[in-house]
Amino acid sequence: MTSQLDSFLECFNSGHLVVNAKREISFSNQYMVNHLGWSQEALSEMSLGDIFSRASNIFIDSYVYPLLINEHCAEELQLTLITAKGDKIAVVANINLDQYQTTYWSLYGCANRDKLYQELIQAKELLEKQSEELLEMATVDSLTGLLNRRALDNRASKVLSQAKRSRSSVAVIIIDIDFFKVINDTYGHALGDDVLQYLGTLLLKKRRDHDIVARFGGEEFILVLPDVNEKNACKVAEAIRVDIETTQFKGISITVSIGVSLNKEDNNEFDVLFKEADSALYIAKKEGRNKSVLFKPSFLKPAI
Numbered sequence: 001m002t003s004q005l006d007s008f009l010e011c012f013n014s015g016h017l018v019v020n021a022k023r024e025i026s027f028s029n030q031y032m033v034n035h036l037g038w039s040q041e042a043l044s045e046m047s048l049g050d051i052f053s054r055a056s057n058i059f060i061d062s063y064v065y066p067l068l069i070n071e072h073c074a075e076e077l078q079l080t081l082i083t084a085k086g087d088k089i090a091v092v093a094n095i096n097l098d099q100y101q102t103t104y105w106s107l108y109g110c111a112n113r114d115k116l117y118q119e120l121i122q123a124k125e126l127l128e129k130q131s132e133e134l135l136e137m138a139t140v141d142s143l144t145g146l147l148n149r150r151a152l153d154n155r156a157s158k159v160l161s162q163a164k165r166s167r168s169s170v171a172v173i174i175i176d177i178d179f180f181k182v183i184n185d186t187y188g189h190a191l192g193d194d195v196l197q198y199l200g201t202l203l204l205k206k207r208r209d210h211d212i213v214a215r216f217g218g219e220e221f222i223l224v225l226p227d228v229n230e231k232n233a234c235k236v237a238e239a240i241r242v243d244i245e246t247t248q249f250k251g252i253s254i255t256v257s258i259g260v261s262l263n264k265e266d267n268n269e270f271d272v273l274f275k276e277a278d279s280a281l282y283i284a285k286k287e288g289r290n291k292s293v294l295f296k297p298s299f300l301k302p303a304i
């Protein structure tokens, strides 16, 4: 019967060990011989510590044996065997302990499981990278690197709700390049793009920590300045206008027109502030361009 059992054990595609109380290997099946590269005789003179990696031995001492003493079995433990050549084999072990302190080890190769796990980690990392890129594309204007219109709507609304709670002032400033069509038509669309990038960089340099700088589309830029009063908002707008007017870009003179609007106690909607700043911008254009204009309610009154 014993020899029949032995020959059955040779047929299993898994490793089987019987280990005595001194942790000496008293039985190993053919799978262990084939995979470890030690002969049956050699294995019968080895102890458990000889066939597992250092890290696995620490784990076996500190976790597996205490668990076996308490529960009499341990399942699905990931361990590493060391072959006669010093190669590592990842295995999953199920172990039982009997009343004589003998342990019965079933070991299953898990290289494929490891590979699958590594592939899953790689797929997860790839998905995270792609979702970061998508988020970037959804919030950033690809030409200037500034926030795009969608991100602006989102962030400006948050700043305005916060301002409503803290009863603080927020300014919305629209900056529009004057005669940009002429720049495009004279120097080409590619140089027009360079001008947009140049202005984007200039606005980013001027921004304070919590200011929002966005490209609204075309040749229009928006600033949202939290915690700023009317006087300072107008100062910022005027400083930007003067800076652009007095600095040539690649030998080209550029000017901008600017509209400024600030929130009021009963007016904290970004759409409304944008409309007001836009009407101030319209006046700046109408009055000859290269101007910054603060919104007045009369700008919205229909002409009689």
Ligand SMILES: Nc1nc2c(ncn2[C@@H]2O[C@H](COP(=O)(O)OP(=O)(O)OP(=O)(O)O)[C@@H](O)[C@H]2O)c(=O)[nH]1
Pocket: 143, 176, 177, 178, 179, 180, 181, 182, 184, 188, 189, 190, 191, 192, 193, 196, 217, 218, 219, 285, 289
């Ligand atoms: N190079 C470039 N041009 C753009 C881009 N988006 C919009 N434009 C151009 O911006 C120009 C805007 O022209 P208009 O709306 O007539 O305004 P403008 O010429 O600046 O005139 P005013 O605003 O009235 O001073 C158009 O010629 C658009 O083709 C862009 O991403 N790159």
